[in-house]
Amino acid sequence: MRESAAERHDRLLALVRDGGTARVAELAARLGVSPVTARRDVEALAAKGLLDRAHGQVSWPGRHAAPSLAGGSAGARRPGDGLVLGLLAPSATYYFAEVIRGAHEAAANTGARLILRISDYRPEEDRSRTEGLLAAGAQGVLVAPGWRGPEDRTAYGDWLAELPVPAVLLERRADPGSPLDALDRVVSDHGHGVLLALRHLLGLGRGTPLLVARGDSPTALAVRAGYAEALATLDLTAPGPVIDSVPADQDPAGFEAAVRALREAVTSGRAGAAVVHNDVDAIEIVRRLAELGVKVPEDLALIAYDDEVAALADTPLTAVAPPKRQVGRHATELLMERLTETGGEESARRHLSLLPRLRVRSSCGGPGGVHPA
Incomplete structure (x- = not known):
């Protein structure tokens, strides 16, 4: 299947994050795309503040003196450096495009990598696609199940509460008192x-x-x-x-x-x-x-x-x-908090409602x- 621009952007960000800095020609070769495509991708990501550009090079924000892709990395580590987050969404277009964008920006800002799976509103495939995210290395997941109605929530919901990694429910509510209701969630009101x-x-x-x-x-x-x-x-x-x-x-x-x-x-x-x-x-x-x-x-x-x-x-x-974009951003920040908690008692689970x-x-x-x- 042809790689989407979002997937290519994710790979580009990972290359720059891991190497610290790179030239566009290096990125084009590593990504297997033309220099024109790589340059456009860099411009788009820099416009969002996800990359820095200076003197013909591309740098991870805050890392201007790091070596090229062939060398090691330099600079202070971010909280999410090395972490991989998974996102399951029912669609990558219309409503959920902005949710995904917000999650991607928040992950990049912490140094984490975000990988995506789309269910196409087939709730019976949500579990296997989420397991695919875990197999790809996701250490925590953001999940917007492909439910269409309450019957889907009943038939295809409880497995979410049994995941072996932290999970945050996106733009979906659970039945009060159900196992799913104990998960963190971020929704629009x-x-x-x-x-x-x-x-x-x-x-x-x-x-x-x-x-x-x-x-x-x-x-x-x-x-x-x-x-x-x-x-x-x-x-x-x-x-x-x-x-x-x-x-x-x-x-x-x-x-x-x-x-x-x-x-x-x-x-x-x-x-x-x-x-x-x-x-x-x-x-x-x-x-x-x-x-x-x-x-x-x-x-x-x-x-x-x-x-x-x-x-x-x-x-x-x-x-x-x-507030679709903010839903993605806040959910990612909440998941990062779960993944980076240290010390003693785990903080309380949260149900966050954002106002339109x-x-x-x-x-x-x-x-x-x-x-x-």
């Missing part, structure tokens, strides 16, 4: 994100928003649960049942039914606002609504959930932005900006 969206729309005087949402992932289910909790918190009644959303390219008939249900809610006066999970669905829904005579934001104020591509819509969409932000754009009809948690 999607309930808080939905509450931010509802409060913003209510403040615009658009009435109680409808929810249009998928039901095929833990994030989608958390958004649905957060909507119910937000309505209870605000002492509101939904203007109608949650509208089930499906991808337009996978289920055209189901997508059309969702759009027409939302259109009917708007034209009947039941709803003047909506929260839509996710961005891609929201963009397609806005386009199809316009064809049916419903305009955003004139007739419907709309907030998307995820903020991956919401800003790129014809009418830039206001969106809830989960609301990025206001044109789809609500108000002024733009970022609304903090």
Whole structure:
């Protein structure tokens, strides 16, 4: 299988970290790529602060006087020097691309190496892929299981609590009191994100928003649960049942039914606002609504959930932005803490929830900006 750019970047970082400093031509030869490709990789990693460039050489941050790849290393050791971390994610694109990026940056900042496996949302393969990470040398793992619903968590979850190395659960919650609930975890507080969206729309005087949402992932289910909790918190009644959303390219008939249900809610006066999970669905829904005579934001104020591509819509969409990159970063830092603990008693396990932000754009009809948690 062709090596991805992320995997190549990981190898490049490992070469520079182990050798201290190197020339681009050396790196190209060691990586088996052209000097142009190696130069682009170096520029990308240096722009993120993961490498230093000076006098035609590439150095690990803080190591400007080290020998080349052929020699030994020099400089003070970092806490993670020599450590290998594993990351299992259900996807390397869309939502989880930023989670992976945050984890990679945090690992590199400590001197650790991060290796990646992707499950493609096949939870039955999570265990074997994680065992593959251990076989590749991972001394601790970050795991975002490929669950789609609670049944997957029940069927493919308990093995995580039996791993022989420290593990941190990413963007996934466990059943209270289950073995998995005793693991460290770092998650986005999607309930808080939905509450931010509802409060913003209510403040615009658009009435109680409808929810249009998928039901095929833990994030989608958390958004649905957060909507119910937000309505209870605000002492509101939904203007109608949650509208089930499906991808337009996978289920055209189901997508059309969702759009027409939302259109009917708007034209009947039941709803003047909506929260839509996710961005891609929201963009397609806005386009199809316009064809049916419903305009955003004139007739419907709309907030998307995820903020991956919401800003790129014809009418830039206001969106809830989960702190994906920070989830990856904090989880990696927590795993590093577990791996480098010394002395006596182990520190308490932690469940860390990070708050999303609301990025206001044109789809609500108000002024733009970022609304903090």
